[in-house]
Amino acid sequence: MTSAVATADRAKERTPLTDEDLLLLLMIRRFEEELLRLFGAGLLNGTTHTCLGQEYVPVALRTLIGLEDFVFSNHRGHGHYLARYQDLRGLLAEIMGREGAVCNGVGGSQHILRDRYLSTGVQGQSLPVAVGVALRLKHAEPGRLVCAHIGDGTWGEGSVYEALNMAALWRLPLLVVVEHNGIAQSTPTTAQMAGTIADRVKAFGIDHHRTESTDIGEIRAELDPMIQRSREASLPLVVEFATHRVGPHSKGDDTRPPDVIERAEAHDWHRSYATAFPERFAHADERARSLVEEVVAEVQDLPPAVWTEQ
Ligand SMILES: Cc1ncc(C[n+]2csc(CCOP(=O)(O)OP(=O)(O)O)c2C)c(N)n1
Numbered sequence: 001m002t003s004a005v006a007t008a009d010r011a012k013e014r015t016p017l018t019d020e021d022l023l024l025l026l027m028i029r030r031f032e033e034e035l036l037r038l039f040g041a042g043l044l045n046g047t048t049h050t051c052l053g054q055e056y057v058p059v060a061l062r063t064l065i066g067l068e069d070f071v072f073s074n075h076r077g078h079g080h081y082l083a084r085y086q087d088l089r090g091l092l093a094e095i096m097g098r099e100g101a102v103c104n105g106v107g108g109s110q111h112i113l114r115d116r117y118l119s120t121g122v123q124g125q126s127l128p129v130a131v132g133v134a135l136r137l138k139h140a141e142p143g144r145l146v147c148a149h150i151g152d153g154t155w156g157e158g159s160v161y162e163a164l165n166m167a168a169l170w171r172l173p174l175l176v177v178v179e180h181n182g183i184a185q186s187t188p189t190t191a192q193m194a195g196t197i198a199d200r201v202k203a204f205g206i207d208h209h210r211t212e213s214t215d216i217g218e219i220r221a222e223l224d225p226m227i228q229r230s231r232e233a234s235l236p237l238v239v240e241f242a243t244h245r246v247g248p249h250s251k252g253d254d255t256r257p258p259d260v261i262e263r264a265e266a267h268d269w270h271r272s273y274a275t276a277f278p279e280r281f282a283h284a285d286e287r288a289r290s291l292v293e294e295v296v297a298e299v300q301d302l303p304p305a306v307w308t309e310q
Contacts, residue, residue, distance in 0.1 A: 017216040021059055022273065022280060024086065026288035028055040028079045029270065031088055032247070034292050035078075035095065039251050043300070044095060048109045051079040053246030054179055056269045057149075058083035060219040061177065064227050065147050070133050072126035072148040073119035075110045076179070080149055084117060088295045098302040105305035124157025126150070127176070131163045134172035138234050145173035145231050153184020155197060167236040168204040174236040175227060181245040181264075186255040201238045210240040214269040244268065 017025075032050035039048065051057075058080045065071060065084075073080040081091055090102040094112065097105035102114050110121030120126050130148040137144045154160060155178075167174045178197060182189050201208040209226055213219050223239060230237040244264035248254035254261070265271070274281045 017273070019280065019284065021216050022277070022284040023288055024059050024062075024083060025055050025269065025273070026281075026285050027086070027088065027291060028059070028082050030285075030288045030292040031082065031092070031295075032078055034296055036247070036251065038096075038296070045097075046095075046108050047250050048078075048095065049076040049250050050247045051076050051179075053244045053264060053268050053270075054181065054241075055079045055083075056214050056216060056219070057177065057179055057241050057243060060216045061147070061223075063220060064223060065145075065175075067116065068141070069144050070116045070130070070137070070146040071118075072130045072146065073112070073117065074123070074126065074149050074151065074154070075119075075121040076151070077110065077112065077119040077149070080119070081112055081114075081117065085114065088291060089299060090114075092295055092299045093302065093305065096299055096302075097305050098299050099305050100299075100302065101305040104307050106307060123154045124150070124159040127163035128159050130174055131166050131170075131172060134167065134174040134236075135170060138170075138172055142234065143231050145175055145227070147175045147177060149177045149179060151184060152178060152180040152182065152189045152193065152197065153187065155193060155200065156184075161200075164201065164204045164206060164236070164238075168206050171234050172236055173230055173234045175230055176236070176238045178238060178240040179243050180240050181243050183245060183249075183256065185249045186253070197238070197240050206236045206238055208238045208240065210242060212242045214243075214267065214272065246270075 029052065032052055035044065035048050035050065038044045062083045071080060071084060078091060082088065090100060093099065094101040094103055094105060094107060095109050102112055107113065110119060112119045126148050127150065130146045134146040137146060180197065198208045198210060211219055211222055226237055229235065244267045246264050246268050
């Protein structure tokens, strides 16, 4: 039995994901596929990193992390933003530098600021800032937390360890979400990481949980009590998602051998949900495709964003 079919069978047995979750997953998928197409057609500048295959991470977390919590995202952040705000139009306008852009078109794909959401393309940059925000929340808004997304390759940055040290020492409500897709750009994790993330985290006395699931309901059930505890007891927590990057690192730079790509595709949530709920999936997919299509047509025709001092 392939892993996608096994996951599909399990998904059918338990409380399934909601229609809203499914639509959101597919909106992110179709939006990013469209970004790659627009790049290929020469209609986008700069760069982009899609989260194809990893969309389920922020969608699963969205019911566990509220708008009053802070989210720090990274270079692969479109899914993090869309799962929180469902704002296809603002994000595409930002990436295309058009009117209505979330940050007036100066942030682009990787640097978005909106209320309590901030992304940065610089690996390891967000964690020390997230620690400072968590310290503030601990005293001023107990019960709120800071969620910071990083990749496995970012564990090569010293700032990660400085941040974990202070988060443990000061007992801060910091949730570090590690999207461990086994590769950093073109370097497999096994070629650059000694030991494990779990052992590194344990060295700081911080709780660590690893999940291999791509099932939204299962992930929420696993994480809910841990995140609750992090909030209530004001404690850091590292959650590691064993995930798979289905697309290239950036636009077309996929250096992985075919068997690694096939393995990633076999673990894709997309396959397991399409198999488990074919009718709901087809319906949500049609809707997602038409929403993305409408937004692309609309944003392409907008005038350039104009910078105004905030
Ligand atoms: C400080 C820094 N060094 C290098 C880069 C270039 N870079 C962008 S993404 C990336 C790989 C990141 O790997 P990982 O943290 O595993 O995240 P993934 O891309 O797999 O999601 C690199 C080296 C960067 N953005 N920041």
